[in-house]
Amino acid sequence: MNYMATNPPTPGAPPSISDDGSVVLERRTQRVQPPQMHQVVLLNDDYTPMEFVVAVIQEFFSKDRETATQIMLKVHLDGRGVCGVFSKDIAATKVDQVREAAAKAGHPLQCVSEPVES
Ligand code: TYC
Numbered sequence: 822m823n824y825m826a827t828n829p830p831t832p833g834a835p836p837s838i839s840d841d842g843s844v845v846l847e848r849r850t851q852r853v854q855p856p857q858m859h860q861v862v863l864l865n866d867d868y869t870p871m872e873f874v875v876a877v878i879q880e881f882f883s884k885d886r887e888t889a890t891q892i893m894l895k896v897h898l899d900g901r902g903v904c905g906v907f908s909k910d911i912a913a914t915k916v917d918q919v920r921e922a923a924a925k926a927g928h929p930l931q932c933v934s935e936p937v938e939s
Contacts, residue, residue: 856908856909857909857937857939858907859907859908859912859934859935859936859937860907860912860937861882861904861907861912861916861919861932861933861934862902862903862904862933862934862935863877863878863892863893863904863930863931863932864896864901864930864932865897865899868928869923869928869930870928873923873930874896875889877922880922881915881922882904882905882915892904904932907934915932915934916932916933919932
């Protein structure tokens with residue numbers, strides 16, 4: 822059986838006969854939205870070594886060294902930079918991983934996640 826609406830909704834339209842012969846009382850388009858994505862943002866500080874930031878970006882965001890260096894320099898110059906965009910749960914995990922690595926190494930590196938503007 823075909824469950825997909827084949828026509829755009831026509832509010833108030835009379836019942837119609839579907840392709841398979843069944844009576845369609847009301848057609849509705851699917852209104853499911855894609856999940857809200859979240860970006861993981863690194864924040865600048867005056868103390869975390871650049872090399873450590875590059876290593877973190879490589880390890881937790883799967884960037885090559887050159888890309889990781891570019892992101893680190895953007896954060897250094899602009900105050901913040903996006904390392905990646907993920908579902909909410911994955912973004913939260915990335916933030917935890919970065920914070921834990923920074924704390925373990927004794928660096929004040931800050932990392933946050935925020936909804937992507939749509
Ligand atoms: N500003 C730091 C320094 O000069 C480097 C740095 C870059 C720190 C990015 C944090 O997210 C950061 N050592």
